[in-house]
Amino acid sequence: MLSLADVLAAIILVALTAYVLFGGADFGGGVWDLLASGPRRTQQRDLVAHAIGPVWEANHVWLILAIVLLFTCFPKAFATIAISLHIPLTLMLIGIVLRGSAFVFQSYGGGGGRVFATASLVTPVLLGMCVGAVASGAVGARGAGSVEPFYQAYIAPWLTAFGFAVGLFALACFAFLAAVYLTLEARDAELQEDFRQRAIAAGAAVFAMAVIGLALFPQAPPVNDRVVALTAAAAIGAFWSLWRRRYHLARVAAAGEVTLILLGWGLAQYPYLLPPDLTIAGAAAPRITLELALIAVLGGAVVLFPSLYYLFKVFKAR
């Protein structure tokens, strides 16, 4: 039976998933801006800017929502993460600031295209490294603020081969999502074909990084076989539909694949919020806080979802 704390942990995972599916794709767009090439290089960049413009700020708020719910409902976990991962999180924030500002400066004629693209490349890797540090149990095992040498306490938890693999995996996922979405944004067939090829290449990179990441996982990975099978099915579906140029189907399959990856991460960790010791129940705020947070989320959803629907209907109705 799911407890109230479990429900809120699940909501945080949903918010993170939404951040990856929407905000992640905006970072992926920056990657394709950086890698724009061939005769239609300018059109590729314009398409990315056009696709991101109206939605990136709203997409970005999913991250804020996830972090706010984390410190409201699981303050102990937030404090531990913030101490151990101070360095990569600060670097990620600098990346977020540079990406967002450079994009808007570029849109309003101030230059900054290279900064936008470079920050889009680095930030997802850092985000992935933080996730990898949590998933591997390094953050939880280290404990918050224990008296240890600097390297052991603040660098060793995240600067690992596994962490780096998760970082590159996140980058590949974001680029994959962006390329798949952009096939539907493109108005002409050649541009569509550019992003179809990019989507297939990025999908292959996602697969390669998944294999490497699992091989580097410190213990035997506690994965749920059914979720893995479903993820594989979604991945095959995404490749097949890209191959057959069924782009709407490809979008569903790609988003499903990435959603299942995050679900798989959540299930593999359950009931731990910060493995190996800190459980969801152990990190939870008092019950009254959790109840009010749930009410706030439900109330907020009533405002949020119709508004988001409207935003995407206006700008993404294809």
Add this chain to the structure above:
Amino acid sequence: MSDVLAARSQMAVSLAFHIVFAVIGIAMPVLMVLAERRWQRTRDPVYLDLAKRWARGTAVLFAVGAVSGTVLSFELGLLWPRFMELAGPLIGMPFSLEGFAFFTEAIFLGVYLYGWEKVPPRAHLLAGVLIAISGAASGIFVVIANAWMNTPVGFTLVAGAFTNVDPIAAMATPAALPQTLHMILAAYAATGLGVAGIHAFLLLKGRTSAFNRAALTIGLIVGAPAAVLQPVSGDIAARSVARRQPVKLAAAEALYETRAGAPIKVGPGIEIPYALSLLAFHDPHAVVLGLDSVPRDEWPNVPLVHLSFDVMVALGTYMALVGLWAAWLALRKRDLTTRRRFLRAVAIAAPCGFIAIEAGWMVTELGRQPWVIFGVLKTADAVTPMPGLIVPFTAITLLYCGLAVIVGSLLYRQIVRSPA
């Protein structure tokens, strides 16, 4: 530089940077909506041009505000993990609500900025109204969280941990109303007079286009009433601080000794007798607690708080006077856009609101020290154990200095290119 000081400095730089953009994000939508409404009513293209140009400028400022706000939400934990571990369950509520308000703001900003050709005129205007409402709401929620740090309620403190937490009582903390009122008015006053001041300057330079005249008028419509009301909300805030954080008031007024009938020091050797007692308690003979009411190690930085307070009050008073002048001219149906002396006064007011906001936050934040949660948790006990905090402080400071230069030059180009 100690780690605590580096952490405090990083927080200060981040807040000081963010608040400029946050304030503009709260108030600019009101100006945009007023301009668009006039366009829809009069079909005078000047107003459409105005709404579109303001929207372009706001897009840049809002984006920088959004990303610098993200930095802050992480920095709460990166710099003050002990504070967040303790306070998260209590002040998480306003932050969560702020998250949703900010979400609404970001969504409709997208619709507003990119939807001129895509949504019907009424929906477009409504999007603007929703940005204005949700912008004000997110500002209110964030300031409520800060108010709780000044007047913490809604818990029982047992051996350094909170029990019986009541997030609703925490949100209804006594400082919430005075602080939110003061902040929202400050946002409208600073932004409204800021915009009016820029266009007053252009009018003085001889660029007497209908565009600049319309911009001046709308800026004054938003900024002047807020500036006139601000001393009233300041009085409410001061009386709240006098009762609940007497040391902060004592520092703001540099009152070292507790005394009845306390004066206000306006300069070296110049005092207004009874003024402080009157201001703080509406009674000339009331006893005002001085800094001597607490041990020396619980004093804030008195000279800095005092200076900041005087700067805020002086600039706020000047802006209120400019607002009254505008009201006086408007009531007598004079043309505000051609009176050079008035325009000069408005142009001078342009940066005043933003400086006053920075100074006001210095008063409330520095005046709360050495506490992060007043009377409960010391700032030095809340800081992260990570050493070398001068490095992230330097990095964030350089980043924001660079951004400030770029934003400044972009906006300058926007303004220079405005119709002569």
